[in-house]
Amino acid sequence: LKFLYFHSPMTRNLTLLFVSILSLLACSSPQQQKEDQEKDLHFEITLDVEQQENGKAILSFEISPENGYYFVSPHSKGKHQRLLFSIENTNQLFLEGELLESPNTEEKYDEFTDKVGRFVREKTTYSQVVYMSSEADFEVSGLIWLGLLPEFQPYEIGFILSNKSGQLAVENIKISPSEAPTFNDKKRLDVI
Numbered sequence: 001l002k003f004l005y006f007h008s009p010m011t012r013n014l015t016l017l018f019v020s021i022l023s024l025l026a027c028s029s030p031q032q033q034k035e036d037q038e039k040d041l042h043f044e045i046t047l048d049v050e051q052q053e054n055g056k057a058i059l060s061f062e063i064s065p066e067n068g069y070y071f072v073s074p075h076s077k078g079k080h081q082r083l084l085f086s087i088e089n090t091n092q093l094f095l096e097g098e099l100l101e102s103p104n105t106e107e108k109y110d111e112f113t114d115k116v117g118r119f120v121r122e123k124t125t126y127s128q129v130v131y132m133s134s135e136a137d138f139e140v141s142g143l144i145w146l147g148l149l150p151e152f153q154p155y156e157i158g159f160i161l162s163n164k165s166g167q168l169a170v171e172n173i174k175i176s177p178s179e180a181p182t183f184n185d186k187k188r189l190d191v192i
Helices: 009-027 032-041
Strands: 043-051 057-066 084-089 093-102 107-110 115-120 124-132 136-149 152-164 168-177 187-189
Touching: 043 152, 043 168, 057 136, 084 093
Parallel strands: none
Antiparallel strands: 043 057, 057 124, 084 136, 084 187, 093 124, 107 115, 136 152, 152 168
């Protein structure tokens, strides 16, 4: 065993402070880190899939911004950093129609962005009709990107839409801060 010998009280205090900080960081569990990150989001999001007949399903996500926070609707016109929805380009799952928004937003002037657009300031549900081409098991990745205003903090919400033994489910939802959308060649952008 080696014993630490501190030359001065100041060195001892700095070393103890350093050890304390390291201990706190080491004790912070991934669950605690996730909870801390979610506190800073200023919005809540839930994703769900409702299976219907003949391989049809409705993928929906509900976003609730905190009071004073908002984002641009995917249906806003003009040059906006609006919500984007994308899903992996695959032959196992097809999209029908457009991404629906409820309640619908209306065009209004926004002082912060100095633009006219459709801004989402309340709990809003988006839904997309999807069709499975077969009953074979699969996993398809999806991505939602939004820029939260007024501080304009972009976020990516990644998820997996899986079919296991004929049961569709939304899994592995991951929310992370983002710079710009990371849609790659395997994705198709369904709302432009």
